[in-house]
Amino acid sequence: MSQASVTAPSWVIVGTGAVGSILGARLIQQGQSVHFVLRSPAESQPMQLIVTGHTEFSAPIKTHTAHSLQLIPPQAVWVFAVKAWQLEDALSAHGPALQQAQHIIISHNGLGAAEAMLQQLNPTQLIDWVTTHGGWRHSPQHTEHSGLGQSWLGFRHSSPRPTAPTWWPLFANALPPAEWHTNIALRRWHKLAINCAINPLAALANAPNGELQAPQYQGQLQAVCEEVAAVMAAELNLPVSASELLAQVQQVIQATAKNINSMLQDLRAQRPTEIDYLNGFVHKKGRQHKVPTPVNTMLWKEITQV
Ligand code: PAF
Numbered sequence: 001m002s003q004a005s006v007t008a009p010s011w012v013i014v015g016t017g018a019v020g021s022i023l024g025a026r027l028i029q030q031g032q033s034v035h036f037v038l039r040s041p042a043e044s045q046p047m048q049l050i051v052t053g054h055t056e057f058s059a060p061i062k063t064h065t066a067h068s069l070q071l072i073p074p075q076a077v078w079v080f081a082v083k084a085w086q087l088e089d090a091l092s093a094h095g096p097a098l099q100q101a102q103h104i105i106i107s108h109n110g111l112g113a114a115e116a117m118l119q120q121l122n123p124t125q126l127i128d129w130v131t132t133h134g135g136w137r138h139s140p141q142h143t144e145h146s147g148l149g150q151s152w153l154g155f156r157h158s159s160p161r162p163t164a165p166t167w168w169p170l171f172a173n174a175l176p177p178a179e180w181h182t183n184i185a186l187r188r189w190h191k192l193a194i195n196c197a198i199n200p201l202a203a204l205a206n207a208p209n210g211e212l213q214a215p216q217y218q219g220q221l222q223a224v225c226e227e228v229a230a231v232m233a234a235e236l237n238l239p240v241s242a243s244e245l246l247a248q249v250q251q252v253i254q255a256t257a258k259n260i261n262s263m264l265q266d267l268r269a270q271r272p273t274e275i276d277y278l279n280g281f282v283h284k285k286g287r288q289h290k291v292p293t294p295v296n297t298m299l300w301k302e303i304t305q306v
Helices: 018-029 066-071 084-093 115-119 168-174 184-205 209-213 215-236 242-255 262-268 279-289 294-305
Strands: 011-014 034-037 047-053 057-064 077-081 103-107 126-131 134-139 142-147 151-155 178-180
Touching: 011 018, 018 034, 018 047, 018 057, 018 077, 018 134, 018 142, 018 168, 057 066, 077 084, 084 115, 126 184, 151 184, 168 178, 184 209, 184 215, 184 242, 184 262, 184 279, 184 294, 209 215, 209 242, 215 242, 215 279, 215 294, 279 294
Parallel strands: 011 034, 011 077, 034 057, 047 142, 077 103, 103 126, 151 178
Antiparallel strands: 047 057, 126 151, 134 142
16 A cells, blocks of 8 residues: 555654654654653643654654643544553543544554453453563653664454554554564463563673573573463464573573663663563463463562562
């Protein structure tokens, strides 16, 4: 489908988190209409968004708060690229407006966030975005796009609409490489394995991800992957190779060797971490399926106590 033949929606990005800011900047650069929804009127003063690194952007943006949502056109595509623990509040703050949304794109590390609330939405609206882009914020206005990654998007409930929405080429052109996926659950579990292995271990070591190349971490990395594979197999009812998960983990450790991962960034900034949606989620699902998860459970508890 050529870009000219696509009806462009309005894009609504909730917050100015790193991933949302990168996408918003890229969409604006492609001439798209992007609205940022911020928490308080104080935040939404005429705002200049700056993105540096792999995206170079500096321009005023359109901002709204809960009070001016009526100015956002219906049939917009909403993007919630927030921390897993922020998702429930972010969704409930915009409940009525979301009923008019064309699609709602969700992106966070881990699984299991705001599940009850998401079940109340029309299942054909809900899209998951798995991404390996790296970013961090100098300030709410200024994001550093530190790692050029890729994206996979797909409907959370693959039927009845397995094909990509008409706006898909606009997203894919703005932030390539991006792939439409008809079974996004698989991608989400693979990313879960990566985050369960890397984030808590590097966070406890208080070191960049590359530290995990040292021999003393190999046993725990392997154990995390074996447990995630067993829980994933039980949950999705299909065979899962722990060694493939481990190979992906090793590849991401190498590719992001210099990164301070998001969990360590959260701990250093004294913010809540996403551990309940990572190793805590594996622990919870393991109990449901009677699959033992001792290493994930230990890492969940250790990070909770930091
Ligand atoms: O959470 C993160 O920091 C990232 O998902 C990853 C891939 C582990 C790189 O640091």
